[in-house]
Amino acid sequence: MVEFLRFRDDEVSESPAVTVDAFGDQSNAGAVRIEPGDDARELLPHLAHIARVEVNFPVFGDGRGYSAARILREAGYEGEIRAVGDVAVDQIAYMRRCGFDAFEPEKAMNEADVKTALERWENVYQKTVDGRTPIWALRHG
């Protein structure tokens, strides 16, 4: 079973994650945790100093975290973005597309299911922040 999944080569940051509010007061923290109602853009001035952003999914149906991750990547953030909470194998492919590169789900995932989910989509329709070439670009070279 997979309890932690990471798609990075750098060292795992051990900094405890602070809330976005707390980060506003002590912006030297190395890791921040975004809740669904937080505005990811508040972190943009400080991205260079943040090693890890955790995006919490209290319930998997609340999709605000997908926008949060993508906004951070669009702003050039290169640190780890970790999905935590109610995250399941059926969500990880889309999360990868939005810039998540680490997963720490509440409930461990089946390893074979993870592999299948990540290999499912040979191509994609949209350009996002994962560097994949969308189908329209493949069509028009």
Place this chain on the structure above:
Amino acid sequence: MYKYDNYDQQMVDARVEEFRDQTRRRLSGELSEEKFRPLRLMNGLYLQLHAYMLRVAVPYGTLSGAQMKVLGDIADKYDRGYGHFTTRQNIQYNWIKLEEAPDLLADLAKVEMHAIQTSGNCIRNISSDHFAGAAADELVDPRPYAELLRQWSSFHPEFSYLPRKFKIAVIASDTDRAAMRLHDIGIQIVKNEAGEIGAAFYVGGGMGRTPMVAPCINEFVPIDQLVTYSEACLRVYNRHGRRDNKYKARIKILVHEMGKDEYTRQVEEEFAHLLTQGIEPPLAELERIKPYFADPAFKAGLSDEIDRTDPDFALWVDRNTVAHKAPGYVSAVISLKPVGGIPGDASADQIRLMGELATDYSFDECRVTHTQNIVLPHVEKARLKDLFDVLDANGLSSPNLDTIEDIIACPGLDYCTLANARSIPVAQKISERFSGNGKTAELGELKLKISGCINACGHHHAGHIGILGVDRKGVENYQLLLGGSEAEDTSLGKITGPGFDEDGIVDAVEKAADVYIANREDGERFLDTYRRIGMDPFKEAIYG
């Protein structure tokens, strides 16, 4: 018609395999129903009162003859021999077994069809004008733009867990046949003063328990920024739409509470940012799609004469055919509203037959209308009588398009877990009443729409006459609304007063119709008279 290339086919095939895998995990107990629910919904599978219902996507309502025939075959193979065409131009089957659903989707994929995102809190199947490519009044065919957005919205990674469902309609004429301003996003393809093509965006419309007509937030988005602007609209909604109350989660509530100006400001800001991200397909992609929707090879020099000797045929021509842009052709509408029937239902044999007729009479194309009928868009006038005779022999020649018998009705309490009251029996009684008393013809255009609960799947807010079924202390009760319209003169109906029981509502509808007949002036439709004389004379007749 659009044809899949290898990429499109791969995407749909991958989805079938994904769903097969998810179903396997559900059946083995690995996935709980709670976790499986949103996954099956994103593949159009609902759990209804008696069985699973599967909703199949018909992008912008367009089908080939072969696709239509397969829809008939599916009705036989997986359902009880019929299908139900919906107000979102889709088809749904009411008696599906979960374990067979993956095979059904695989059968659909063989003819370039799917059930992707026909439910769930994601971007739904995109609807359009059912006369696209045939209407004399359109600026361009709206469907290439709808297809571009279909691909963009399919498997969108950021917008698959939205606050609520999200419906988009695309039209390209000033006459609105798609209820465009009652969608989460309504897009009208327009031309600016410089002669360039662009898109007017109407955002925040919808029916449901809080009906709203979408305001225009941008009159002209350049066509090579269509996807980027849509993405900006969705991102603001995904981030700020309410998630605390499912009944306040649609984008109409966000636009209303935030205010149109503030919502627009945020969209424009997000849009400016997204323009730097290079997410827009090149215009070459639109140009690749367009030829699929080019005019078929219309014959030149056809006569516009129609032999009207047969009075039944002449009536059907008058009621069920619509002017076409090419001389010698019409669009013919096959009514799925036989008197006393279930609006939008068709048997497997009828569905297959309509597929064959599309191939034989209409350049292999047919359309599903949001009013739950089927259009053969390009029929030679000279062949109309032959077509009519086949339809007539198969119970498909009801001459009642846009009349009081052409009722939109949701499935209601006969099928739906959300419903408070039955819709179908009310529709049946009304069509029987007006067919029986002969007033249908006299009433002319009169759009009557019935919903079995406040979710408004039967578009009751937008009916010239609307009926809303509610539960009143455990008894089905029906409210009457007057004055709605889903066309370019969009308006929302108003409730007349206290509700009625099932027979009472049929009487009330007849009284309202009689007020119109007594008060109308030359050329006025029911809606025009209502707008001129107001609610009072109707109330007096109904409750007086």
